[in-house]
Amino acid sequence: MSEEDNVKLTCTLKAAVAAATLLAGTASAQTEIEWLQWFAAENTTGFYEALAEEFEATHPDIKVKLVTQPFGKVRESIVTDSAIGVGSDVLGLNMPWTAEFMKIGLLEPLDDYLARDTNSFATEDLVQAPIGKIEGHTWMVPLNAFPFVMHVNMQLVEQAGFDAPPSTWDELREQAIAIAALGEGTSGIGLPFSSQPPANGPILTFLPLLYTNGGRIMDGTTPNFDNPKVVETLHFLNDLNKAGAIAPGISSRTGGVDLEEFIAGRTGFLISPGVHAQAIEGRNADLDYVAAAVPNNGIEAYRVHGWELGLSSASRNKDEAWEFINFLLSKDVNARVAAASNALPGNLEALEIVGEGAGDVMQAQIGILAEHEPVEELRQAPNAVGSWSLMTEEMQSMLNGDQTPEETAANVQARWLDLIK
């Protein structure tokens, strides 16, 4: 090898070492944060992956790793991952999990983060239900929001002799009975009270009706299921059942079947999150269908639900994780997130963007959001997941004719208190 070659080789090696050092320096300066969620499992178009890349482009020092699981798996993963010390930084959350996760110490209080001047949003613009304080702190922020609505099959309503969706309990009873009387396998309304996991039928159907009756199941953070409003709402369901207005197979009917039966045009009404409009319109475009507020018994209220975000208390990169949450809640990004999930935005400043050119169903949801009272109680309910299993079992028993609404309310209360002992 000549001396010239030696010089060339040395220079090349030095350049390679310098480049490697530079790259290593860049790599070591980049912080990776994990985002555990189910959102990307429900939108397989690559939307959330693209969102992470968009964030990384403007934040080259932060890398976002999406950890996507089905909804049914996320709750147990958060707990078990945390127990073995491998928890994610940003957590996709569901409001009913709050009390359980707080008790375990999994969540980081967000008060200091929400008070930052550098935030891309104003706290007062966020949907308020998820950010209400528990034990003096805010634990999560809303990525999006779904009001519970009543989906209405207008063809069945009109066949039964009515020209508008029911707006009160009395109208709901009258129309549901009339639709069931049409025969040929039609039913007024379905109640998905199967014990099959997640066994959450009562919180999908019973709670929205209870809230429009002005009732609650919690007294602060204590279960208060055995009260007159709950009993009155249980009587309403029991009477509908006795009148033959409810689809048969209540105790084996899952939420999925309930939705499918509505889509197939066999039930007149479906109480569920407004986000189900996407599935209904997508799978049966011919269905003559509208979304309306859940019929009330004096109180115009809706059960508010949504996808939430929180910080893991065990995260070593909380500032970077918050930076990502801050990005997701910024007006334009949040509007796109809402559109991708066919929901309302968590940052209500983005509502006007979502509302532009939105269809009738979305407009109906925006109207409910603006005019009715939002209610969310399960956030502060101890053992919320266990509690709705108990509600399911006791309501099955009531609708099977084995116990009265009064006994049902008392049994749920006693078993719930026993569960949290």
Add this chain to the structure above:
Amino acid sequence: MTRIIQGFRAQGTAYLFLLPCLVILGALLSVPLYKVVEYSLYDNVIVERNPTFVGLQNYRDLLTDGAYWSASLNTILFTIGSVVGHIIVGTGLALLVNSDINRHAQTLFRSLLILPWIFTAVVVALNWQLLLNPFGVVNYALGQLGLIDEPLDWLGDPALAMWSLLVISTWRGYPFIMVSFLSGLQSIPQELYEAAEIDGAGFFAKFWHVTIPQLKPVIYGVALLDLIWTFQLFPLVWLTTGGGPGRATEVLSTMTFRFAFVDFEFSKAATAAVSILVISAAFTILYLRNETRKI
């Protein structure tokens, strides 16, 4: 001692080859087993940062819990019902597909009849839910035959749910018995049947006096294995009924899962899991003794 050392010198290489396998097996079996038993002795683990040692308190609580005994009774009913169902249907179909018919038809039936065993529990659960739905095919067929006046909620009626689950479990599990018995049937010497025929034995006499005695070792071994599997079966029950309606089909395995992942009571779950382990271990010892006897 000297003999052990000499033995190791002679066969040391073989033990060294076995070592990785023994270490992996030991880690995969012993560690989880130890942890489950350990967890059952604390007030609560995983969700409790500093759990307190409570000795056998969780066992005392479990044994005085009515729901545990109800789940135990359901487990016994489900296990015995399923195993009996598997054996009856599996034996019958093994005899049919072993009969002397057209070879192509025989292969076709053998292939078709093994299908339920291939499907995952999710597919089986979803299909049967659709079949047994009040608007499903089963209710329609029974209605058309005039056997029922109105649709039955097979999986939602507490009086029917366990029976429906047994039908599903039987359908899912018979192929294993069928295949095992089929291989047993094919190893029975034909001369025994010929001798029985010369003695004037008919179909049932041959079945009771030739087939059953010859299949006895297979029946015993396979039934025990099926008993062990079915006793701790979880996915089919959880995905089909979730233990409901109420707790009408709650078995020990679903109860354990409920403790762990619905209520986050991991120590209670570990205690229930240990109770399943003890009973399964007893069946396993019986099975191993039976297998040793064969050798």
